[in-house]
Amino acid sequence: MNKLTPQNAEQEHMIQILLAKMQGIDIEYFQNEKWHNSSSGWLDLRFNYRIKSHELPITREMWAMIDEEWKWVAKDEEGWIYFYTDEPYISSSKYCWNVYEGDWSKSILAINADDIDWRKSLTRRPEGV
Incomplete structure (x- = not known):
């Protein structure tokens, strides 16, 4: 065949x-x-x-209002959203994201990420924004 x-x-x-x-x-x-x-x-x-998409629902328009230094965003186990300058990894404690170098900041955006698995939530800033 x-x-x-x-x-x-x-x-x-x-x-x-x-x-x-x-x-x-x-x-x-x-x-x-x-x-x-x-x-x-x-x-x-x-x-x-x-x-199924696990990316966080941040539109290109929202990204355009966020300083360009923030390249990544992810949700932790408790549902908090954090922005990162460098690509984060899941920490050894296995309940949050962490970075080797670079900064992180808790988000003040109201993002509905309830249906998104935090371990799959890592989202990269879109190209050109």
Whole structure:
């Protein structure tokens, strides 16, 4: 049998969804006018799927108002949002982000990050902002 390859954008999208599912990346499906977490082990081709974003909901317009020195943002285990000048890592205590060098600052922005896993929340400042 020949190797199967996607024949269109829809098939390529579903392959990415299947790979995400197999690699333990969160996906969501659209039903009843909203997105739901997909926790089952199967996919239904009647639904629309997407890879769940864990990036913090900071728009380009918001980034434009934040000093350019702040290149990263992340949420800690308690839900606090922090900005960083250098890329942070999860600390050895495993409940917050830390940096080897550079500064950090607690955010004063009202960001709804309730549905975002703090361990996957690291978000980089968009290019050109």
